[in-house]
Amino acid sequence: MRQQQPQTRRISPPEWHALxxxxxxxxxxxxxxxxxxxxxxxxxxYYLALPISVGFAPQVMSRAVVGPLTLAYAFALSQFAMAWIxxxxxxxxxxxxxxxxxxxxxxxxxxxxT
Amino acid sequence: MRTQETVVMFAxxxxxxLVVTWWASGQSMTSRGFYTAHRRIGGLQNGWAIAGDYMSAxxxxxxxxxxxxxxxxxxxxxxxxxxxxxxxxxxxxEQFRNAGKYTMADLISFRLRGRGVRAIAAVSTLAITLFYxxxxxxxxxxxVNLLFPQFGEPFxxxxxxILMLVYVLFxxxxxxxxxxxxxxxxxxxxALGLSLMVIAHFGYSLTAFLQASTAVPIGGKxxxxxxxxxxxxGRLGAIxxxxxxxxxxxxxxxxxxILMRFFTVPxxxxxxxxxxxxxxxxxxxxxxTSFIGLxxxxxxxxxxxxxxxxxxxxxxxxAHHPQxxxxxxxxxxxxxxxxxxxxxxxxxxxxxxxLGGPSDGPLLTAFVSAVAFAxxxxxxxxxxxxxSSAFAHDIWFNLxxxxxxxxxxxxxxxxxxxxGVGLAAILLSIALRGFNVAxxxxxxxAVAASAxxxxxxxxxxxxxxxxxxxxxxxxxxxISSLAxxxxxxxxxxxxxxxxxxxxxxxxxxxxxxxxVLGTLGARDRDSEEMFDQLRVRATTGLGAEV
Numbered sequence: 001m002r003q004q005q006p007q008t009r010r011i012s013p014p015e016w017h018a019l020x021x022x023x024x025x026x027x028x029x030x031x032x033x034x035x036x037x038x039x040x041x042x043x044x045x046y047y048l049a050l051p052i053s054v055g056f057a058p059q060v061m062s063r064a065v066v067g068p069l070t071l072a073y074a075f076a077l078s079q080f081a082m083a084w085i086x087x088x089x090x091x092x093x094x095x096x097x098x099x100x101x102x103x104x105x106x107x108x109x110x111x112x113x114t
Numbered sequence: 115m116r117t118q119e120t121v122v123m124f125a126x127x128x129x130x131x132l133v134v135t136w137w138a139s140g141q142s143m144t145s146r147g148f149y150t151a152h153r154r155i156g157g158l159q160n161g162w163a164i165a166g167d168y169m170s171a172x173x174x175x176x177x178x179x180x181x182x183x184x185x186x187x188x189x190x191x192x193x194x195x196x197x198x199x200x201x202x203x204x205x206x207x208e209q210f211r212n213a214g215k216y217t218m219a220d221l222i223s224f225r226l227r228g229r230g231v232r233a234i235a236a237v238s239t240l241a242i243t244l245f246y247x248x249x250x251x252x253x254x255x256x257x258v259n260l261l262f263p264q265f266g267e268p269f270x271x272x273x274x275x276i277l278m279l280v281y282v283l284f285x286x287x288x289x290x291x292x293x294x295x296x297x298x299x300x301x302x303x304x305a306l307g308l309s310l311m312v313i314a315h316f317g318y319s320l321t322a323f324l325q326a327s328t329a330v331p332i333g334g335k336x337x338x339x340x341x342x343x344x345x346x347x348g349r350l351g352a353i354x355x356x357x358x359x360x361x362x363x364x365x366x367x368x369x370x371x372i373l374m375r376f377f378t379v380p381x382x383x384x385x386x387x388x389x390x391x392x393x394x395x396x397x398x399x400x401x402x403t404s405f406i407g408l409x410x411x412x413x414x415x416x417x418x419x420x421x422x423x424x425x426x427x428x429x430x431x432x433a434h435h436p437q438x439x440x441x442x443x444x445x446x447x448x449x450x451x452x453x454x455x456x457x458x459x460x461x462x463x464x465x466x467x468x469l470g471g472p473s474d475g476p477l478l479t480a481f482v483s484a485v486a487f488a489x490x491x492x493x494x495x496x497x498x499x500x501x502s503s504a505f506a507h508d509i510w511f512n513l514x515x516x517x518x519x520x521x522x523x524x525x526x527x528x529x530x531x532x533x534g535v536g537l538a539a540i541l542l543s544i545a546l547r548g549f550n551v552a553x554x555x556x557x558x559x560a561v562a563a564s565a566x567x568x569x570x571x572x573x574x575x576x577x578x579x580x581x582x583x584x585x586x587x588x589x590x591x592x593i594s595s596l597a598x599x600x601x602x603x604x605x606x607x608x609x610x611x612x613x614x615x616x617x618x619x620x621x622x623x624x625x626x627x628x629x630v631l632g633t634l635g636a637r638d639r640d641s642e643e644m645f646d647q648l649r650v651r652a653t654t655g656l657g658a659e660v
Contacts (some may be wrong), residue, residue: 011657013647019656020646029653036204044363047197051190051359054342055352062341068324072186072342079193080397083200087393090203091386098383101654108656 011108019108028100035093039086046082050075119480120262125301127488128277134292135285142286145524149216149503150377151288157384159295161391164375166294167496168195168366168392169214169301169399170250170555174489177400181407185327185339187346190355192400194362199396201367203332208382209652210576215659217500218370219508222569225644227654229513231569233634234588236508238565239370241592242558243501244539245372247494249278249554251275251514251543268544274490275540281495282502282532287378290495297485302395304485305402312409313528323405326412339411354614355428358556361618365559368566371500381587382655415601502532553604553615560599560617572629574652577645579629580638587629595621 011019019025054061054072061072142148155163180188214221219235255271262270281289315324329336337344346355366372376385506528511519519527568587572579598617603610614620652655 003145005650010193013643016647016650019203019650025650025654029649032653040201040204043197043200047194047363048359050193051352051355054186055346055349055355058343058347060342062338064328064340068328068340070338070340070342071188073189073340076186076189076193077401079197083197083393084397086200087203087390091390094383094386101382104654105656 018106022104024100024104024107028097028104031093031100033095035090040092043086045084047079050079116242120483123480123484124487127296127484129523131281131289131296131488131491134296135281135289138285138288139291141288143525144285144605145216145507145528147288148286148525149374149499149507151286151291153378153380155288155291155378157379157387158391159291160375160384160388162298162395163294163389164372164376164392165289165395165399166296166298166301166492167371167375168396169298170246170489170493174305174486175299177403178407178410180345181339181403182410184328184345185337185408185411186342187344189404190346190358191362192403194359195366196397197394197401198363198366199389199393201363202372203386203393204365205574206373206570207376207385208388211379211382211385212655212658213648213652214377216374216377216507217503218368218566218570219371219504219512221373222566222573222584224573224637225641225648226573226579226581227586227640227644231581231584231588232508232512234585234592235566235569236504236559236589238592239508240501242368242370242561242566243497243504244535244542245554245558245561247497247501247539248543248546249338249558250490250494250497251539252547254422254487254551255543255547256495258487267547271543271547272540274487274494275536277544278491278494278498279493279533279536282498282536283529287499290492290499291378293488293495297488298395300485300488302399304466305399306480307408308409308482309402309405312405312413313452315409315413323408323412327408330411339408350613354616357614357616357619360622361556361559361563364567364622365563365618368562368570369558370504370562370566371496372376374500374503375496377659380660382658436655439546466513494539498532498536501535502528505531505535553599556604556616557595557599560595560621561592563618564595564621565589566591567622568625568629572626572633574648576633577642578633578637580633580636580641581634582638583629583631583633586632587625590628591621591625594624 050072053075061070061075063071065071065074139457141152147154177188177191180191182188210221213224218389219232219234222235223232251274255267258273259266259268265273280285281293281307285292287446313320313323316326324340325338328338330339331337343351346352365495375388379385379388506524510527510531511517511524568591569584572587573584595617598614598621599605602615602617603609603613604615
């Protein structure tokens with residue numbers, strides 16, 4: 001936990017380019033993107049839908065839906081659930097990202113030592 | 115207000131934090147120790163510290179006040195401040211830990227190597243931290259002054275500033291972190307406690323509580339606080355809301371004092387864990403703002419609170435007894451707030467003392483005041499260390515000394531600049547105490563979203579991005595958000611040239627546009643050359659600072 005990887009020597013610029021093209025790194029990057037891009041797009045749209053709907057359709061959003069709770073307030077509260085669900089989903093997915101990153105780090109530092 | 119309880123609560127908090135500072139002082143002798151606490155803060159601790167760094171007095175006092183006054187519309191802020199952390203989680207936290215060193219400028223200039231990029235990133239960091247710090251310290255001074263009016267406001271501000279300097283100068287990042295953790299614990303305890311008491315007041319019935327919120331008498335007319343539109347109305351209100359939302363959601367990922375926290379953990383995984391904990395704590399806290407705000411409106415009565423609540427004013431009903439109303443109103447009026455007409459029958463009672471009853475009311479009130487004080491201190495300490503790192507590490511070491519100089523000099527300069535920044539903030543806050551500075555927090559978010567975020571995101575994800583692009587983007591974002599705020603209603607009132615209080619919807623696109631146009635002018639092979647290295651480092655943690 002204390003150290004991510006022992007810095008045995010500097011990795012040279014050509015090595016970085018080579019690393020960036022290695023299949024393992026490419027697939028890690030693709031896997032991350034497959035989660036992060038749609039998730040980011042989703043939360044931004046879901047979040048902006050709140051001020052937009054409230055701002056441009058205040059009558060609809062003032063309707064009481066759950067007891068006295070208005071649609072606007074319920075939508076606002078649902079944003080908390082949305083944020084926590086996306087957080088949990090990311091934490092779940094990120095375990096495999098960590099494994100892939102650790103493999104790349106291990107191999108690189110191992111190769112550097114030998 | 116019974117002063118003894120408040121003094122005791124303040125003394126306990128100050129005493130504990132000074133012990134922490136003394137304990138931490140041995141570990142801040144190197145620049146790495148001073149800025150990052152040797153990158154040994156755990157994910158859980160860092161999560162609490164982020165929460166402590168982030169939940170400012172503006173949220174505890176201002177948002178609850180806005181909700182008490184405008185119901186749903188005030189709650190909009192709470193939502194934005196939590197959702198913002200998804201941007202941090204997905205796009206910046208792990209990348210900063212993996213590829214950064216001490217400052218935001220370190221990451222932006224990782225591949226955009228140039229003095230110009232670093233200089234502007236440092237200037238933007240300093241601008242944001244200074245705006246934020248002045249807003250907090252003026253609020254802090256007003257708070258201490260209200261509790262202990264015998265000292266006078268300049269002394270109150272100086273007191274807050276000196277305590278903050280003691281934490282930072284002697285304890286560095288380690289002491290600052292623990293002050294933030296302690297504060298976050300106190301703040302959450304106070305917020306959850308008050309919320310529980312509000313619900314208890316309604317016989318533990320959520321329905322009864324919500325029902326009461328639908329008919330809060332305002333001007334003799336029952337008003338539904340759960341309905342939108344009390345603060346933002348009409349087409350312009352809608353655009354203002356969207357603009358505010360954008361600035362909140364993007365701005366957090368560009369706040370230098372939050373980004374700096376990711377340098378204190380050992381790994382990207384710990385950075386992620388810390389955002390996760392921060393999101394749980396911050397979310398829980400912002401949920402309670404509804405209970406506290408609506409509770410104040412229903413239990414204390416909205417007409418008893420004041421005419422217009424803004425940052426610092428919710429303290430009115432949380433921290434004060436009616437007898438202090440006269441001083442309080444004078445203080446608020448001087449700070450540019452609209453205060454209610456004097457009327458002893460309508461004097462402001464406090465939610466805390468109302469809820470606590472005659473026996474434990476004073477104690478509860480003292481605790482809540484001490485929490486508000488702790489909140490301000492923890493935030494300004496984090497801001498001071500951030501500003502000091504931008505001055506000492508970016509401007510002095512990288513620009514003036516070109517990276518030379520030994521460790522002793524580095525630490526000396528870091529401490530000296532922390533002292534300088536702290537003193538400047540104290541003097542500016544004393545000079546500005548007669549002005550309404552609440553808008554400075556909004557300005558900090560606007561600058562962060564418009565100047566920093568385009569540069570950070572494009573540097574991490576756009577291979578072609580150039581130094582010229584980064585400089586152009588940061589300048590455009592910085593200047594446009596400053597200029598638009600200067601001609602907006604918050605600065606010019608009714609004669610505003612620009613109609614929106616929140617410039618984000620215009621200034622964020624200007625920041626991105628400047629970055630893109632600046633990039634398209636000419637290729638920058640050196641920066642493209644470094645892109646692969648940045649990607650591999652940011653994604654895998656290879657070569658990360660330890």
